[in-house]
Amino acid sequence: MKRxxxxxxxxxxxxxxxxxxxxxxxEKEFANTMxxxxxxxxxxxxxxxxxxxxxxxxxxxxxRVFFTGSATESNNWAIKGLAWANRDRGKHLIISAIEHxxxxxxxxxxxxEGWEVSxxxxxxxxxxxxxxxxxxxxxxTVLVSVIHGNNEVGTIQDLEKIGQICRERGVYxxxxxxxxxxxxxxxxxxxxxxxxxxxxxKIYGPKGAALLYIREGVKIAPLLHGGGQxxxxxxxxxxxxxxxxxxxxxxxCKREMEGENERLKRLRDKLIKGILEISGxxxxxxxxxxxxxxxxxxxxxxxxxxxxxxxxxxxxxVSTGSACSSASLEPSHVLxxxxxxxxxxxxxxxxxxxxxxxxxxxxxxxxxxxxxxxxLRRMSPYKDYA
Amino acid sequence: xxNYSKKLLSHFRHPHNLGKIKNASGVGKVGNLVCxxxxxxxxxxxxxxxxxxxxxxxxxxxxVATSSVITDLAKGKKxxxxxxxxxxxxxxxxxxxxxxxxxxxxxxVRALRKAIEDYQKKKKA
Numbered sequence: 001m002k003r004x005x006x007x008x009x010x011x012x013x014x015x016x017x018x019x020x021x022x023x024x025x026x027e028k029e030f031a032n033t034m035x036x037x038x039x040x041x042x043x044x045x046x047x048x049x050x051x052x053x054x055x056x057x058x059x060x061x062x063x064r065v066f067f068t069g070s071a072t073e074s075n076n077w078a079i080k081g082l083a084w085a086n087r088d089r090g091k092h093l094i095i096s097a098i099e100h101x102x103x104x105x106x107x108x109x110x111x112x113e114g115w116e117v118s119x120x121x122x123x124x125x126x127x128x129x130x131x132x133x134x135x136x137x138x139x140x141t142v143l144v145s146v147i148h149g150n151n152e153v154g155t156i157q158d159l160e161k162i163g164q165i166c167r168e169r170g171v172y173x174x175x176x177x178x179x180x181x182x183x184x185x186x187x188x189x190x191x192x193x194x195x196x197x198x199x200x201x202k203i204y205g206p207k208g209a210a211l212l213y214i215r216e217g218v219k220i221a222p223l224l225h226g227g228g229q230x231x232x233x234x235x236x237x238x239x240x241x242x243x244x245x246x247x248x249x250x251x252x253c254k255r256e257m258e259g260e261n262e263r264l265k266r267l268r269d270k271l272i273k274g275i276l277e278i279s280g281x282x283x284x285x286x287x288x289x290x291x292x293x294x295x296x297x298x299x300x301x302x303x304x305x306x307x308x309x310x311x312x313x314x315x316x317x318v319s320t321g322s323a324c325s326s327a328s329l330e331p332s333h334v335l336x337x338x339x340x341x342x343x344x345x346x347x348x349x350x351x352x353x354x355x356x357x358x359x360x361x362x363x364x365x366x367x368x369x370x371x372x373x374x375x376l377r378r379m380s381p382y383k384d385y386a
Numbered sequence: 387x388x389n390y391s392k393k394l395l396s397h398f399r400h401p402h403n404l405g406k407i408k409n410a411s412g413v414g415k416v417g418n419l420v421c422x423x424x425x426x427x428x429x430x431x432x433x434x435x436x437x438x439x440x441x442x443x444x445x446x447x448x449x450v451a452t453s454s455v456i457t458d459l460a461k462g463k464k465x466x467x468x469x470x471x472x473x474x475x476x477x478x479x480x481x482x483x484x485x486x487x488x489x490x491x492x493x494x495v496r497a498l499r500k501a502i503e504d505y506q507k508k509k510k511a
Binding site: 301302303304305306309313331341342343346379380381382 | 395398399401404419420421423424425442445447449450
């Protein structure tokens with residue numbers, strides 16, 4: 001059975017061109033970037049080239065991009081590092097209700113350290129309430145953090161408007177762009193972004209490399225202290241092959257973004273249209289302001305994990321924000337924040353498309369999905385859609 | 387990924403005794419949509435023996451599998467025996483149940499007890 005991977009938002013395979021670019025840095029050019037000899041210099045140069053490549057994707061000054069090990073690390077650094085360095089200015093921060101767990105839990109941790117955390121709500125489409133943001137910002141607010149493209153429902157926030165509000169009120173603005181980096185046009189200067197998180201393994205680069213953009217003049221403390229790598233901002237031996245791969249992946253995205261986005265959008269909308277023809281289905285997230293590769297659907301009277309496993313048995317890999325797949329058993333906080341009932345939140349599935357998704361696969365998925373949905377509904381004690 | 391046993395996945399894929407019983411002697415419904423699992427068990431009782439049993443379940447793979455297992459375990463049993471059944475029997479039968487899913491096995495036991503209570507109530511009436 002040929003498998004169909006529709007979980008690109010979880011992670012992507014490494015592009016062969018990326019793999020090729022990385023290859024020399026494992027056993028030939030393996031030196032430590034901190035070494036003073038020629039080989040060390042070569043490794044350091046490769047990292048600087050990658051820095052230029054990733055910076056080019058967000059219109060950032062190259063020297064303001066810092067490499068980290070993961071988007072989780074970048075988000076932890078942005079929030080805790082900023083809070084620590086600015087604790088004389090205030091002890092209040094604002095995050096949206098639909099942040100990734102790493103932002104949510106970093107803020108929760110700060111709360112335990114005596115910080116006040118306000119949660120910015122969203123509307124039914126997952127867009128943050130800008131009017132509420134203006135009211136939430138106080139004299140002691142230090143940071144606002146809002147995710148760019150939401151990982152579960154795909155809704156894309158208007159960063160420019162949020163950036164404008166934050167700049168006017170003199171508070172720092174951080175955005176987690178792990179899902180949108182390489183898909184959406186981002187310009188950190190115009191959008192007035194102070195800090196931005198992006199990751200390699202969501203754009204066909206390897207796992208283990210990510211970045212935090214920090215605008216010049218932003219006061220932030222490092223999380224990792226040590227040998228002083230990354231301009232004394234992030235100590236750790238530099239993961240050269242992964243960073244080289246990250247750079248190459250960004251370069252490819254920049255070059256191919258326009259055409260690829262058109263292609264993905266067409267496939268995405270075909271999948272959405274096909275699924276909505278099944279009775280008792282609903283699209284979650286904004287109908288147009290959404291990631292080019294995200295489809296999130298609630299299926300009435302069906303529990304997400306059951307659907308996921310049946311699709312998996314049919315050779316189709318997807319994700320669920322459903323309670324039952326995580327240890328917590330709580331329904332997705334993103335869907336609940338958007339006003340969905342627990343029932344709809346339990347029955348939601350995320351399909352995420354990518355570089356190797358083909359049109360005929362969409363047809364295949366729709367065929368299998370319809371059968372599975374009908375079979376699960378026959379099993380259910382609720383019959384209004386069987 | 388959840389650590390489901392082969393046996394559990396097999397019950398999920400091909401559940402035993404799926405469906406409903408017309409004119410059932412007793413019906414037990416437990417759980418709610420908010421928590422994400424709902425089970426409905428139907429029993430047909432003759433001479434204090436569960437002659438037939440069927441289920442309908444909305445829920446995760448563990449909810450479906452534990453429902454399927456309890457119908458297997460209860461079929462042909464005396465009411466008095468069925469009432470003594472606990473969730474350990476289900477877990478043993480599956481080999482392993484992830485800790486986060488233990489509540490599914492408890493739900494199945496409660497569904498069976500409720501179906502029996504329903505039968506006993508109807509009998510008295």
